[in-house]
Amino acid sequence: MTLTTPTAFPLSFALTPSTDARAEAEREAILADPGFGKHFTDHMVSIEWTLDGGWHDANVLPYGPLSLDPAASVLHYAQEIFEGLKAYRHADGSIHSFRPEANAARLQRSARRLALPELSTEDFVESLRQLVSVDAQWVPDAAETSLYIRPFMIATESFLGVRSAQKVGYYVIASPAGAYFANGVSPVNIWLSTDYNRAGRGGMGAAKTGGNYASSLLPQELAYEKGCAQVLFLDAQEGKYLEELGGMNLFLVYRDGTLVTPESDSILAGITRDSIMTLARDRGHDVQIRKVSIDEWKAGAASGDIVEVFACGTAAVITPVAQLLADDFALGDAGAPAGELTMSLRQELTDIQYGRVADRHGWLTRLDA
Ligand SMILES: *Cc1c(COP(=O)(O)O)cnc(C)c1O
Secondary structure (H helix, E strand, O other): OOOOOOOOOOOOOEEOOOOOOOOHHHHHHHHHOOOOOOOOOOEEEEEEEEOOOEEEEEEEEEOOOOOOOOOEHHHHHOOEEEOOEEEEEOOOOOEEEEOHHHHHHHHHHHHHHOOOOOOOHHHHHHHHHHHHHHOHHHOOOOOOOEEEEEEEEEEOOEOOOOOOOOEEEEEEEEEEEOOOOOOOOOOEEEEEEOOOOOOOOOOOOOOOOHHHHHHHHHHHHHHHHOOOOEEEEEOOOOOOEEEEEOOOEEEEEEOOOOEEEEOOOOOOOOHHHHHHHHHHHHOOOOEEEEOOEHHHHHHHHHHOOEEEEEEEEOOOEEEEEEEEEOOOOEEOOOOOOOOHHHHHHHHHHHHHHOOOOOOOOOOEEEOOO
16 A cells, blocks of 8 residues: 555645635734644644645635544544744735645655655645635734644544554644743743653654643643753663653754754754754854763763753744753753843744844745645
8 A cells, every 4th residue: 555645736726715704803813822732823724634635625614613533533542743934024024834745745754654645745834825815914923922833633534453544634723822922032841751752762752742741741730840841851762862842842052052852763863953953053053963861961961071951843832941840850040041142043043043144044934825
C-alpha cells in the first residue's frame, strides 16, 4: 500500500461563506484580549483523503463541529498529527507566515511515522492562504499578537481493526493569540521529570502527534505542583541526556558564547530552534547540536560556565529559564533575570516575523495576497 497518492494538480478549494460570522464589534472585543487557543475564526479548512481517491474535496467551510462516527479510528488508536504556526500582521497591514514550508515538511515526516497520507507542501501552504484570506480580519495588529494556525490530520475511518486508516481528514483552524508574556518576558522555572519520559528510541518523539502530548500531561501536572511552568524530559534509555520540554526545545548558553541544544532522535525538531541556530551562527556563535547530559548542566551551573538557558517554540518564541528544579537539586538562580543573548535573539526573531527588519533568509510567506 502506498500512502502517498500523487496528485497531478494542486487542489482547488471551494468556499462556503459562514452565514453567522461574528459581527465586527464582537470580533474586535475578542481581538482586544484574545488569550491563547480560546477563540476561533469564522471559517476552517477541510480536505478529505481516501485510499482510492487520494486527497480531494478541499473546502473552506464555516467553523463548526466535525461529525465523526464513534468508531472513527482516531478516537481509539490516536492516529493523529498536527502543526502549529502563526500569521503575523505587519505595519502595512499585510499578513505573513514564518517558514510554512518547514511546517509542511514536518507534517509530511509526522504523517510517515503515523502511517497517514502526506499532503504536498503546495497544498499545505495553500490551505493556510485560503483560511487566512477569508478570515484576514481575525489577524490582530497589537504588539506581539498573531493568528495561531493549527493544521491537523486525523484518521476518520469507522473501523475498529488495528491498521492504518483508509479514510483521513485534514483540517485547519485558527485562533487569535495575545502576547504570550503580557507583562514583559519573564523567566520560568522548569521541573526535571525522572519518573516519566516523553518518548523512547524508535517511538514517536520526532513526530508532532497528540500521543506525545498525552504522555506529557501527568508529568506536566507534577511540575505545576512544584511551582514550575514546564517539565524537562530526559532520554528514556539512560535517563542521562536532556531531551526537551513538553512542547518546547531547549538551549544552553556557555560563557564563551557557544549555544548547545540536545541531539536526539526522539525530540521534535522545532522550527524556532532551527531558526535560532541560524541567527546565532550568523552572529558568529558556535552552535552545537549534541548530546548534553544532566551532569554537564550541573557542572556548568556550578562552575559558572553555563550563563543562560532558554526554551523555544512557536507559541512563546523564546522563554528564558531561571531554574531547573529536581527532587534533590536545583540549578540556576531563583529569580534570575532573562539572559542578554536570550533576549536579543528573541528580539531579532520577532523583528523578522513582524517585518521590522529585513527578511534576509527568505523566511516569510505572504498569506493575504
Ligand atoms: C511543536 C513542538 C516544538 C516546537 O516547535 P516549533 O516548530 O518551534 O514551534 C517543540 N517540541 C514539541 C514536542 C513540539 O510539539
